Amino acid sequence: MPRLQAVIFDLDGTLIDSATDITAAVNKLLDKYDRPPVTVEQIRVMVGDGAPVLLRRVFEATGTSLDPDRAPAIYADFLEFYEKEPASPDSIFPGVPETLDLLLARGLKLGLCTNKPERVTREVLVQLDLGRFFGSVAGGDTLPVRKPDGGHVTWIMDRLGVTDGAAVMVGDNHNDVAAARSAGIPVVAVSYGYPHIPTVEMGADAIIDHFTELPAVLDGLADR
The missing domain is CATH 1.10.150.240 (Putative phosphatase; domain 2)
Structure with a gap:
């Protein structure tokens, strides 16, 4: 890649x-x-x-x-x-803020592409102090399309100024894999989320069991 x-x-x-x-x-x-x-x-x-x-x-x-x-x-x-429902800091999966900080320190741009409504997404990001990590955010109602449509992902890539498909998607659901495939980029699946089918059957390029494994997996994808 x-x-x-x-x-x-x-x-x-x-x-x-x-x-x-x-x-x-x-x-x-x-x-x-x-x-x-x-x-x-x-x-x-x-x-x-x-x-x-x-x-x-x-x-x-x-x-x-x-x-x-x-x-x-x-x-x-x-x-x-x-x-109006308070977002609990305990809802953040272990290792997420530290790993996002590490990725930013590597000079990577970060985006968020979710099917959650944008208004709620932004409120949750503020409450959990996660919004500072992302250069672009798209909710499920931000565009006329949403995952599994690849246009949801490519819109984020365009906003981040990413060229030549030089991005990786990270998600837990078959919609994330399908959207990444449609956008022409690799995808990493997490094993701990809300999959509708077994994670190993989603066709991701890699699977991680803990969020802190992500940097090493990204290095492996870059070497392909």
């Missing part, structure tokens, strides 16, 4: 374990609409495809399907609940 210029990260399940916070916001929403609550374990297998899909899955799991005519208002309610 060309000399590495940037690393683009997923957020939920890659940098932070947000399932507890998402569950709390979802259950406040469900309570408002007289629905039974869901568990953290249920949420873990529902996230990854963006908030509209998450809410559709949540409503299907708790009764009747989400009424399309009511979906915009319910989505707005969810964003309001989620923005």
Whole structure:
């Protein structure tokens, strides 16, 4: 691959374990609409495809399907609940800030490409003091497309000034792998996130079990 210029990260399940916070916001929403609550374990297998899909899955799991005519208002309610849900510093996976600092010290540019709504993403980044690492951020509603569409990733690359596909994607989900492949860049999968299929079956170029393994894996990809 060309000399590495940037690393683009997923957020939920890659940098932070947000399932507890998402569950709390979802259950406040469900309570408002007289629905039974869901568990953290249920949420873990529902996230990854963006908030509209998450809410559709949540409503299907708790009764009747989400009424399309009511979906915009319910989505707005969810964003309001989620923005008010404090993000716990304990949600950051071990080694994340230190490793991101190391990558910046190497002169790499960092981007964030998540299917989480942009408003909530930026609020979470502020609360967890992670926003300082990223030169560009794209949420699931920032563009007309989102992962697994490669345009979501290439937009970040363009904003970072990355040329010749000289970037690597890091994520936990099949959408991250598909988006990276479409964008023409290698992808590293983390084994500890919210995959919908076994991580070894996603087709990533490398898999890491701990975030601190990332710099060495990036060196290995650069040598290919």
